[in-house]
Amino acid sequence: MHLTPAGPQLPKMYTRTCLVAASLAICVSCMPAPQAPAAQNNFTVAAPTPATTTTAAGSAGTGSTTTTTTGAGGYQNFKGDGSTGAGWPDKTAWIDFETAFSNNKPTMLNSDSEDEVNKIKDSISSVSASTGVQKEFILAVIIQESRGDVRVGSTAVDHLNPGLMQSHQGVDCIGQTPCPDSVITQMIQDGTGGTSSGDGLKQGLSGDQAIDIYKAARIYNSGSLDPTGDLAANGATPCYSSDIANRLIGFLGDTPCVDANVVPGGSTAPTA
Secondary structure: OOOOOOOOOOOHHHHHHHHHHHHHHHHHHHOOOOOOOOOOOOOOOOOOOOOOEEEEEOOOOOOEEEEEOOOOOOOOOOOOOOOHHHOOOOHHHOOOHHHHHHHHHHHHHOOOOHHHHHHHHHHHHHHHHHHOOOHHHHHHHHHHHHOOOOOOOOEEOOOEEOOOOOOOOOOOOOOOOOOOHHHHHHHHHHHHHOOOOOOOHHHHOOOOOHHHHHHHHHHHHHOOOOOOOOOOOOOOOOOHHHHHHHHHOOOOOOOOOOHHHOOOOOOOOOOO
16 A cells, blocks of 8 residues: 655655664664673782791701701601701701690690690690700600600610600509699609609700700610710611601601611611
């Protein structure tokens, strides 16, 4: 069907232009209003804190020893005379007493009550104050000798070695639950200050440097220091001084040390 427009007829070009303009207006009116760009979230991820390490220069031909000092580091085979020149850790690499005790506390709680563990800590502090032997050294020997078990059994070779520090014929707490506070303190006193039958840590110390501690550990374990000065030579437990040094710098658990890795002329392979 054909319709005749009423009124004057507009030119065809003008008509097309108007229709196009009207369509554009309709499209524009239907479009959603522009949205403001979404704000971006800027997250800052903190970089992981690297482990603290201490590198001790080795003696000629031995290289250096790198030791983790922030906690449970890997075991290092320390050989020789206990000097930093031979690669042994200086005191600056030791874990402080509070941290060391906290790190070893779970091991002690495997056998002891919370009260008994707290008494061990208090006794270490009081015996250290009265004998002058460093708390860190006392704790290291306790963990080495008994894992901090107040009811640990005794060992014996030439004589009985009882208690937390397997002292020279001192007291023990076998079969006593709870272990009396006085006995816990006495076990630590026996191992640190000695007994009427034999020496403790104090008697083996000739100074307060790290090397003196490692030598005292050897003397405590075997009764004497080899004339060569080597801390694994002629020892009851060749790894003993190396074990104590490792505990002082944060090693936890039972020692993986193999005698052949620390004795003079032995292997230099690292312990797994």
